[in-house]
Amino acid sequence: MSALGPIEILFLLAPLAVVPLAMRLSALPTEATAALWLARRLQPWGALAVVASFLRPRGLLAALLAGVWLAVTALVAIHGGQRLLSARRAAEIAVSAGGLMLPIGGVWLVVSRLGIGAFGFEEPIILLTAVHFHYAAYATLVLAGCVGRAAGDGRAFRVIAVGAVAGPPLLAAGITFSPLLEVAAAAVVALAVSGLGLLTLVHIVPRVPRAAGLLLGLSSVSAFGGMALAVAYAVGELTWHPVVSLGQMARIHGPLNALGFVLAGLVGWTVAPRNLAPPSL
DSSP: OOOOOHHHHHHHHIIIIIHHHHHHHHSOTTOOOHHHHHHHHHHHHHHHHHHHHHTSOSSHHHHHHHHHHHHHHHHHHHHHHHHHTTOOSHHHHHHHHHHHHHHHHHHHHHHHHHTOOBTTBOTTHHHHHHHHIIIIIIIHHHHHHHHHHHHOSOHHHHHHHHHHHHHHHHHHHHHHHOHHHHHHHHHHHHHHHHHHHHHIIIIIGGGSOHHHHHHHHHHHHHHHHHHHHHHHHHHHHHHTOOSSOHHHIIIIIHHIIIIIIIIHHHHHHHHSOTTOOOTTO
16 A cells, blocks of 8 residues: 555545535536536546555556546546637636646546656656646636636736646646746746735635635635745755755645645635626626
């Protein structure tokens, strides 16, 4: 059985809680596709398969079990691609883009459970990449869509949405090819996520019931702290003078981002009114 460290535990939270919450929020109330319907029904089985995969030693069986989850992420991507064709607002483009990125995390999960290196990377970077595309890409872009739907498709949100969409793949490319690109991409992600937090505090929290407001406020404050650590880590990688270690990132940034920003934000939007319209409407 594989040891379950902080990175493994944070990943397991994605199929068990984060992705099902995000799937529920990703679709508009009048929207339904066969791919999303099937993804929702396969999700519990995919989540159980991931848990079983982590209870097995790395190898072919563990990878096959993780492959069930990969199928769920592929269905989410099909839904994202279908809705992207008709998306006009930045909020819906962000949500669709998040769905399209999710299978990248699913592929890296399979590689991690197979127990082989890829593109010169070993663990824990491989599993961290799977975590990255579940949280920093898919869940964050669903949260961005929720903010855009309620705050309006103004210039500030459009700029934030561009950063939120471009940031995760740029960060992955920077980690692979260029420390300088990694720092620049970390800054883009940090500014976009912090901007979402600020928009949420100013335009959303005062307009939702108390429970939702507390959760969305916690999500926003967590975003500020988590993103500061992410930039500090990227700068340390560039300068060869670590400010934050990889272990500290897993212990501090991971919970701040996964539990504080993402999970609290998704639960907050789940209990918030679904028909929350922009103030100008």
